[in-house]
Amino acid sequence: MIKESTGAQLIQAAFQSEKPIFIPFITAGFPTPAASIDIALTLEEAGAGLLELGVPYSDPLADGPTIQTSSHKAIAQGVTLPKVLEMAKEMRGRGLKIPVILFTYYNPVLQYGTEKLISQLEDYGIDGILIPDLPFEEAEEVNKLTEQNGRSFISLVAPTSQQRIQMIASHAQGFLYCVSSLGVTGARSTLDDSVVGFLDEVKKHSRVPVAVGFGISRAEQVQLMAPHCEGYIVGSALINILLKNEDVLKDELTREQGLAEINKFVKELQSGLS
């Protein structure tokens, strides 16, 4: 029997592309759990190379108003970490092929059991995990567990990390998530030019692909970043599209209409690369 690839290997393979890959972030369960499955499949079809699946949380310290709003709406429907795991499994059942990264704050992980969660990721078809409020200094245990289980623990670096960049980069698994600007997530119309220099600096030290996120909402931004990264993460700008189409996405009968809007947004975003 041929041994199947580990999640870590699948993430590595996802970056074997000439162009930087598109990494969408969605809040799991928004606008509904059923819609999330269809949205994930639509994103894959539109060209996503990886999917970041966000566990809605009541205290999202790294997130701005857009993702907070979607999180509160998902929580109101009873979406919790165990339910998000089931959603991931269902996405696989429906044919989702791209690697999935679970994005979750640390408290839900602690409540679920860190070791239990990471050892179960494979069963749910999840290839990596990103815990935004678990800084490098606290991440040793999780780092070991992901390695043992063939998963990737995704670390963040920020322009302010400075001396920390080398330390974080040298331990990085999967890919490095570069935070483009200070503050919290949220679509920004302009990005500071210094981001490019920051990405180049991170690339010098990183043994894994470098992806950039926080504030990316437009094709010109993607075009500007492209030569300096291997992937770009789009969260709030995508959630804004979901919020605009919340009602049609909720209803199974009209969902196609909302999915078409998502497809259009993703195509437009990638247009700068062709």
Next chain:
Amino acid sequence: MEQTTEKGYFGEFGGSFVPEPLQKALDELEAAFEKYKDDESFNEELNYYLKEYAGRPNPLYFAQRLTEKMGGAKIYLKREDLNHTGAHKINNVLGQVLLAKRMGAKRIIAETGAGQHGVATATACALFGMECVVYMGEEDTRRQALNVFRMELLGAKVVAVTEGARTLKEAVDAALIDYATNYTNTFYLIGSAVGPHPYPTIVRHFQSIIGQEARAQHLEKEGRLPDYIVACVGGGSNAIGLFAPFFDDQDVKIVGVEPGGRGLASGQHAASLSKGEPGVIHGFKCFMLKGDGEDGVGEAHSIAAGLDYPGVGPEHSYYKSIGRAEYVSITDEEALNAFHQLSMIEGIIPALESSHAVAYAMKLAPTLSKDQTLIVNISGRGDKDVQQVFDMEHGNK
């Protein structure tokens, strides 16, 4: 007394669970704090303002009438309510604003529950001519409308936070987000012994003046240490300030009084140590209330806005875990009764927060002998609560 480890842990509690963009800011804050906390000119300046501006030292007052009425241990009141701005909060605020000045910050942000910390912060910002923005849950701005006006009088901008339960928890979230965005010119002044490292250590350091004074004053009056020290615990800054200097005095029993709200069985309380479980909130590990969902944070309730917090300082979590302190709870009703009793018997109107400590002392004292003593921290004065109590008892029936 120094129980903080390098990574900011008190036993298994504390730590720093924040997104990477914030970590640098915290590292810089820690370095500045370590540099100045034992710096002679820094402490000279701080002590000058504590004495000349805040009015320290405040008395350790022997509450003779209350003692006689309870018929047991001698009750001493540590009068933090007599500080300028009417609560213990000024101790920490003066320390942190002076630290901010030395770090070159131009803008101070803070969160506030009851409004006491916000008023203290706005006061110190006025004193040192710094820009001040205070985040406050909308529910608290309603409960403490006069404190909002006070802050505005002092030149601060008050931002009402409309997320979630609209109380202290949401105010902290909003302030952290502001800090993450603006930290290059902004100092986040945390008012309680909570938050990511190094905040709990910084707040403990600046509030320890309470316990240091109380310990010396009690030694002077009684020629020995007290049998019990009692303080209310929300986030826990007045309590850790009183407790920490007594940590090594093993014969002194330490009691923290949590807000029991409508009773621990009702589920409507904020007794994180009595009823919570370990978890991570606002960037640190502590005992915290859990919500209905598997991973949610519970919502807190207390008659006292300043105790209305679902987590608790990591050092208190540690004290509980090693058994150094006992944590009990007092209901809204018991606290309200103590609020009246202390006003009637001693002519001191305590804050509803402090009334929790008074209420427990009134239960404890009669069980002790007359040659025993206890210190109760009157962390703040009750003027701010008079309107709320009036409405509860007369107005909105």
